[in-house]
Amino acid sequence: MIRTHEAGTLRRSDIGTSVALAGWVARRRDHGGVAFVDLRDGSGIAQVVVRDLDLSVQLESCVRVTGTVRERPAGNANPDLPTGEVDVVADSLEVLSRAAPLPFPVADAGGHEVGEEVRLKWRYLDLRRPAAARLLRLRSDVTRVIRAVMDENRFVDIETPYLTRSTPEGARDFLVPVRLQPGCWYALPQSPQLFKQLLMVAGMERYYQIARCFRDEDFRADRQPEFTQLDIEMSFLDEEDVYALTEQLISRVWGTVLGVDVPTPFRRMAYAEAMTRYGTDKPDLRYGLELADLTSYFAGTEFRIFAAAEHVGALVVPGGASYPRKQLDAWQEWARGRGAKGLAYALFSTAGVPGGGIAKNLAEQELRGLRAAVGAEPGDAVFFAAGPRRESLELLGAFRAAAARERGLVPDGRWEFLWVVDSPMFEPTDEGGWTSVHHPFTAPKPEHEAGFADAPGQALSRAYDVVLNGTEIGGGSIRIHRAGVQQRVFDVLGLSRQDAEAKFGFLLEAFRYGPPPHGGIAFGLDRVCALLGGAESIRDVIAFPKTASGSDPLTGAPTPITAGQRRDAGIDATPSARAHAGGPPNLPAGETRPDEKR
RNA sequence: GGUCCCGUGGUGAAGUCCGGAGUUCACGCCGCCCUGUCAAGGCGGAGGUCGCGGGUUCGAAUCCCGUCGGGACCGCCA
DSSP: OOSSOOOGGGGGGGGEEEEEEEEEEEEEOOOSEEEEEEEEEETEEEEESSSSSSSOOOEEEEEEEEEEEEEEOTOOOOOOOOTTTTTEEEEEEEEEEOOOOOOOOOOOOOOOOHHHHHHHHHHHTTSSHHHOOOOOOOHHHHHHHHHHHHHHHTEEEEEOOSSBBSSSSSSSSOEEEEESSOOOEEEHHHHHHHHHHHHHHHHOOOEEEEEEEEEOOOOTTTTSEEEEEEEEEEEEEOHHHHHHHHHHHHHHHHHHHHHOOOOOOOEEEEEHHHHHSSSSSOOOTTSSSEEOOOOOTTOOSSSSHHHHHHEEEEEEETGGGGHHHHHHHHHHHHHHHHTOOOOEEEEEEEESSSTTTTGGOHHHHHHHHHHHTOOOTTTTTEEEEEEEEHHHHHHHHHHHHHHHHHHHHHOTTOOEEEEEOOOBBBOOOSSSSSSEOTTTTTTTTTHHTTTTOOOTTOBSSSEEEEEEEEEEEEEEEEBOHHHHHHHHHHHHHOOOOOHHHHHHHHHHHHTTSSOOOOEEEEEEEHHHHHHHHSSSSGGSSSSSSOOOOOOOOOOSSSOOOOOHHHHHTTOOOOOHHHHHTSOOOOOOOOOOOOOHHO
């Protein structure tokens, strides 16, 4: 090594030692006769004292310094630095490589944020900043703990293909042309779902993988076209085995990475209860603010909007009576942005009397009992949503989260884990049919196994989601392992035998050979790391993330291809009859083969 | 596919609503001064197609239309 010590490790005990350091010039303070250089390497920063040496070097140049560790003169220690009691008096300073003028300040001078696009274009400079580098190191800590726990539980780490065919998730696939079979395409996996089930048929019993997944859908702050799952599948298990393993994993990760003690077991809540109390299937339990159901309270009301509604829900906003007009209008605008007509409200005066908003539309005795009915205090505001039950609940659920943020009711440093269980197997489609809430291989609860086909809307599944602070960080299910049950699910989904065969015939074939009862779970590793690190976006925990339009400012990807590449890849080729006969084409879910349409 | 916000020297912002000379602030950069700073300090200086195109106007960073890029959200992502 060309250095003897790491800069951030120097302490009083090193005083008197001759050292060689190598790193980057983070900052320079030149007093003429004496100058100070903050030398940064991966371990931290040490101050180098330079006299009579050439310092004419751009910040962020890479340098090697030799010198002696000295105690700083009395009164000159810097308590903000771990190395602040010492400095290195340089006797040589060698420029290993010069830096060009910087596109943005790497050391956070001025305290201002740098635009994300600029940081991503020079991501390698961005990552020199300790705050950015910290998140990648944290991610590495997380995966190390995960692998340790999975190993202790005798799980087998197995890689599955990235060049494959469509899996049954509902998202669009990324496609890869196949030169050797012009006109044929691989799909990148949306998850290893089918492969891990095949591995259970294969008798691997305990599988896990930290797997890249690909989905060609629009972005969000917590979505990227490629993202990472911790993917787990087990044979001969029931839900409790998944819960126990998950809780062990999470408490170890939180304990090791953050030093936080996560109590187990986690709370559990039925899907229906979560929807009713919080208006979402991933409630944030760091604060109260539960929804109120006023449907029966307003059963006989003269107020048409409430009288006509299937459901009248309400949310009390503490202190909301003092909202200025502007804020009340902003909430209306917020609701319209979510496709609602608005958010009716009433304000409780300090005497507890409701007024404002829709109060004038309500009868005397309705107003009199309102505060007790919704559980409001004087000075609070109550907001109403009336309409179809699910829509009303979801609007209030979203409003609950927004209002909690706006009111400052979301506490820092709390980790509220929750299992959401007993979710429905199916939900209605716009076309009047049914679609899987989870995926088509999710087993029904035993009490719904016989009758789920007769009342698909009532059937509950053996699916489970882990929710943390209002974010879904993982989900999975016990799978169907019996052909008859699987066939009845396909029937409910309106999937013909032919379609089922075309989409995942290879899985059904595998299930003819004694598949074990099995199930599993997958965690969104990027989200987990973002939450652990306090990052605002999963982009911050990905080394080289993409922007919202899917481009990478650093490499410039994606790029057009040349005519030659296009020809070689066989993009425009018609698949040969032989290739076509080799198997059904990669088709998006819900579409039939072109030849079946005729 | 839709809604909203943003785009101004290298960086971050103000200026835009209400048109009047590229104006301002902080950081960075260049030069000079400075022997204990740590966001060092002082003095001086350079640096801008106001994302791009079109329109309105005597005159556009500012108003209008379009477009590109970034971000947030809805749809979508089981």
